[in-house]
Amino acid sequence: MKSLLRYDRTVTYHHGDLRRTLLAETASAIAEDGVAKLSMRALAKRAGVSNAAPTYHFGDKSGLLTALATEGYDRLAEAMSGVDEGGGLIDRGVAYVEFALACPSHFTVMFQPRLLHDDDGELTAARQRAWAALSVGVATTRSGPDSDFGVAAWSLVHGYATLVLSGAVEPEDALRQARIVAGHLVEGADRSR
Amino acid sequence: MKSLLRYDRTVTYHHGDLRRTLLAETASAIAEDGVAKLSMRALAKRAGVSNAAPTYHFGDKSGLLTALATEGYDRLAEAMSGVDEGGGLIDRGVAYVEFALACPSHFTVMFQPRLLHDDDGELTAARQRAWAALSVGVATTRSGPDSDFGVAAWSLVHGYATLVLSGAVEPEDALRQARIVAGHLVEGADRSR
DNA sequence: GATCTATCTTTTCACTGTAAAGATTCGTCG
DNA sequence: CGACGAATCTTTACAGTGAAAAGATAGATC
Structure with a gap:
């Protein structure tokens, strides 16, 4: 069956190390623009995943920052x-x-x-x-x-x-x-x- | 002619002291919930004005915080x-x-x-x-x-x-x-x- | 009293966080 | 090997946000 994926990443469906990647990207994004301008969606895009992927791993934005x-x-x-x-x-x-x-x-x-x-x-x-x-x-x-x-x-x-x-x-x-x-x-x- | 105002404040159309009021409300709102949860619209509602009134006085959210x-x-x-x-x-x-x-x-x-x-x-x-x-x-x-x-x-x-x-x-x-x-x-x- | 300017409102738009439900893969046990 | 459950990720949808643009009202000045 043909894939309906919009983000058809050629590698794998499962990222494998997304949680750590997101934490690292969050740190660098905050270092660049400050925590106020941190966007979950922009972060997801930066990591190459859909916008809800970070929410799955951290619950919400506060959860992401809590992990950081x-x-x-x-x-x-x-x-x-x-x-x-x-x-x-x-x-x-x-x-x-x-x-x-x-x-x-x-x-x-x-x-x-x-x-x-x-x-x-x-x-x-x-x-x-x-x-x-x-x-x-x-x-x-x-x-x-x-x-x-x-x-x-x-x-x-x-x-x-x-x-x-x-x-x-x-x-x-x-x-x-x-x-x-x-x-x-x-x-x-x-x-x- | 009948007023088309949604926020028909019985007092005056011009607030008279809105800038100072907004600064004070901003300070207390930040003290309560932190600067991250500060909302221009909620602030405007709290001051009893429309959502664009704060923007007029301060340009944007950063302008409001700059004034503070x-x-x-x-x-x-x-x-x-x-x-x-x-x-x-x-x-x-x-x-x-x-x-x-x-x-x-x-x-x-x-x-x-x-x-x-x-x-x-x-x-x-x-x-x-x-x-x-x-x-x-x-x-x-x-x-x-x-x-x-x-x-x-x-x-x-x-x-x-x-x-x-x-x-x-x-x-x-x-x-x-x-x-x-x-x-x-x-x-x-x-x-x- | 007419006109100009400052102040405030309305409307609109792209973007945000997050909830809900579906799709895909992985691990495990038969 | 195959099936099934769990983990991971996507899609969709919705209310709320900051900000821009244009309109309405009040105050000031002459």
Whole structure:
């Protein structure tokens, strides 16, 4: 019987790896035009599938962004645990900024809970893992009820990353400046470890 | 002749203060449901006018958000110049956070240039005024090529505000914690003025 | 009072997200 | 090998959106 397919892709009917492809295309589309202009239909066209294919995999647009944020938290946890051993607080802060600049679309979406299904199971699990990886070596540096210092450190690197991504701060070398900036907070704290 | 109006508002045909009303409604709508779910038509209905009325005043949706961001920069400049005299660096940082929490919709939009007509004249002018008001007393505290300290201070308060607004940090008393957090960066810098 | 301009409405169009139902392929078990 | 169920993708349809164009009304100016 003759195929009635409009999108008669010569390869296969089943894409095989569509979910991952869609996530990657979403990240690059957001990096180009921002999350506000992200279109499910344009995304589908970009991946070479029909417009309802993304909805099948992610439920809805928020589900797509939830999956992207989950992936982001996983990558962040991985990035943070990568400098777990030798590096001090500053190195960990720089790694945070490095992640934000390397995965700007993920980073942006991760901190806009209104775009997500914020109570999604995998999302909250990945988020908890990332939080755990983040707080390693921070709360322990200045112990006691002084976790305000941890909030300060997080705020500093998060703010710097946000300002750079928004274009409010335009450094020559972001990671280099991140190191300097983080140094202003840490001062003797890193030495007293 | 009988009026053909569908929206036969008993008051006046001309609203009289529609632009300001739309800006206020926009701010509260974003505060409730986020900027992604902001609808020009719903906004118009909420203000009791036809769907094309907002477009007349702001050109398009980006124009509306540009006007909101401009208003935000003006309010920020005002808030920062309010603590210009007596207060030190910490007070200025707290004022920044206070503004962000008091005007979350403005603050959010101000740092998402993709949503705006970023080269708009009034926007860039208001932004420059705010930047000027921000850098007062920061670059001068630690002079020389050490404006990296200014970036650090800005990053700290901006990051803290962002994290609180996104729900990533949930303090009992945000302004109190902001003061403590800012204290970790400033340390002796404020004393040496 | 007439005319010009600012403000607002109506209508229309292409595009969006998403729901529902159908088509195709894959995996699995007989 | 064959059949059947499940997973994957397509088609179609619908209400809602931003924006453009043209018309209606009110206010201002002379």
